[in-house]
């Protein structure tokens with residue numbers, strides 16, 4: 008029973024930004040649970056490495072080079088996944104960037120770039136996979152938010168707007184597509200050691216120490232901390248769970 012609850016054998020997952028960081032941690036979990044995985048990102052060398060790793064672990068995996076801000080490219084990506092892997096059951100909207108500047112300095116091109124990469128991409132990808140999920144009899148959408156989905160910071164106006172938007176977009180999809188047996192949930196990571204935050208550690212004085220002091224678990228998250236939540240939200244174990252936003256943060260968001 009327990010194994011069936013988390014079994015993804017025969018399922019097909021798309022992970023945007025799955026070639027590194029949190030996306031790769033989730034792709035590893037999904038692959039270990041039996042899913043075939045399509046890795047979606049722009050950097051073809053990084054995607055080839057991720058596919059090689061998953062394939063060596065015994066999973067079926069393909070790379071689909073795509074800029075997730077490009078509507079036509081996203082549509083072509085979804086078509087290719089159905090053509091090569093047969094169906095789409097799971098979508099992880101994880102691709103994301105940040106530009107750290109206060110609101111009075113951030114320019115409109117920077118604002119648009121962050122919103123399009125972090126938020127509009129989730130809309131484009133979800134819309135593109137919806138017909139395949141419906142045809143498959145249901146599906147699972149996992150959107151990656153942030154602590155900036157619930158808190159603000161002086162240097163993250165566009166990022167926080169995009170991540171707050173991700174939570175509301177998730178709730179809307181959960182309501183719209185429940186009748187199609189599609190569950191949509193968000194994951195809100197705390198501070199995780201990835202390429203994205205390596206730069207922040209350099210740019211923000213004292214960040215490393217502040218993260219350790221503020222996080223009850225007293226460590227940065229690792230990308231493999233996201234394998235379990237990905238499997239849970241992609242599997243029958245979460246079939247009555249939809250529209251939620253689950254912090255995976257070592258307790259960061261509950262520290263008083």
Ligand code: NDP
Pocket residue numbers: 023024025026027028029030047048049050051053073074075076101102103104124125151152153154195196197198199200201202203204
């Ligand atoms: P990384 O920089 O390691 O990964 C970001 C991924 O997004 C890369 O795989 C990149 O692939 C992909 N990506 C970016 N832009 C595009 C695009 N236009 N088209 C396709 N893919 C794109 O960062 P993280 O793993 O840290 O971040 C993953 C997600 O987690 C993001 O949404 C981030 O906001 C969120 N997050 C991270 C936290 C952390 O502490 N690390 C905390 C909270 C949230 P490529 O370059 O090949 O396109």
